[in-house]
Amino acid sequence: MIDAMNPRAAVLIVLAAAVLVAAYFVLRPSDDDTSDAPPATVAATQPQTVEDTPTATAPQATTTTAPPTTTTTPPKPKIPTIRIEDGAPVGGVKEIEVDKGDTIAFKVTADAPGGEVHLHGYDVSKEIPASGGSVTFRVPATVEGIFEAELEATGVHIAKVTVQP
Numbered sequence: 001m002i003d004a005m006n007p008r009a010a011v012l013i014v015l016a017a018a019v020l021v022a023a024y025f026v027l028r029p030s031d032d033d034t035s036d037a038p039p040a041t042v043a044a045t046q047p048q049t050v051e052d053t054p055t056a057t058a059p060q061a062t063t064t065t066a067p068p069t070t071t072t073t074p075p076k077p078k079i080p081t082i083r084i085e086d087g088a089p090v091g092g093v094k095e096i097e098v099d100k101g102d103t104i105a106f107k108v109t110a111d112a113p114g115g116e117v118h119l120h121g122y123d124v125s126k127e128i129p130a131s132g133g134s135v136t137f138r139v140p141a142t143v144e145g146i147f148e149a150e151l152e153a154t155g156v157h158i159a160k161v162t163v164q165p
Contacts, residue, residue, distance in 0.1 A: 079136065082158050084110040084128075087151070089158040097162045098141045104161055106149070109134040115154070119161065121147035 083090040098104055108117050110128045117135060118125045121143060126135040137149075141163045149159035 079105045079107050081107045081109060081134075082149075084108060084151070084158065086111070087154060088156055093157050094159045095162070096159055097164060099164050100141050100144050102141050104139045104141050104163070105137060106159060106161075107134055107136045108149075108158065116152040117149060117158070118152045119147060119149045119159075121145060125152065 080094055080096055082094045094106070096104065096106055104119070104122070108126075108128065110133065113128060113130045116125050116127050117137075119137060119139065122139050124137065124139055126137065128135055144163050144165050147161045147163070148157050149161060150157045
């Protein structure tokens with residue numbers, strides 16, 4: 001039958017057979033592959049023709065691993081400090097802004113007994129120790145608005161607290 005064929009057709013059939021045989025050797029699994037799992041990543045190879053390849057081999061598989069993930073806790077925000085000297089806030093009235101649902105937090109230090117510090121609107125009071133010292137306020141911001149903190153005995157305003165929606 002090949003005798004009756006066009007010589008060009010015979011060459012094409014032989015070439016097609018050669019390509020099929022080469023594809024079989026390139027694509028078949030290697031004998032030492034005992035894993036049923038497919039490789040995670042296949043290394044990139046340059047396209048080659050049958051003539052360029054002296055012996056056909058399967059491409060080598062490489063695996064990649066994701067970098068380790070670490071979780072970090074963000075640092076706690078610094079609590080504003082209101083320093084009381086000679087019965088008045090150093091630097092004037094401290095402005096504090098928080099969002100509703102956050103925590104209103106501030107610290108009051110005094111060089112002398114300062115009496116009671118009162119956060120109006122939340123009706124929270126703390127007494128500065130008799131020898132001077134400090135008190136820290138941590139109050140859930142549940143009510144929107146503008147509120148004043150003051151030295152209750154003298155009526156001196158020391159902070160303006162704004163709770164935003």
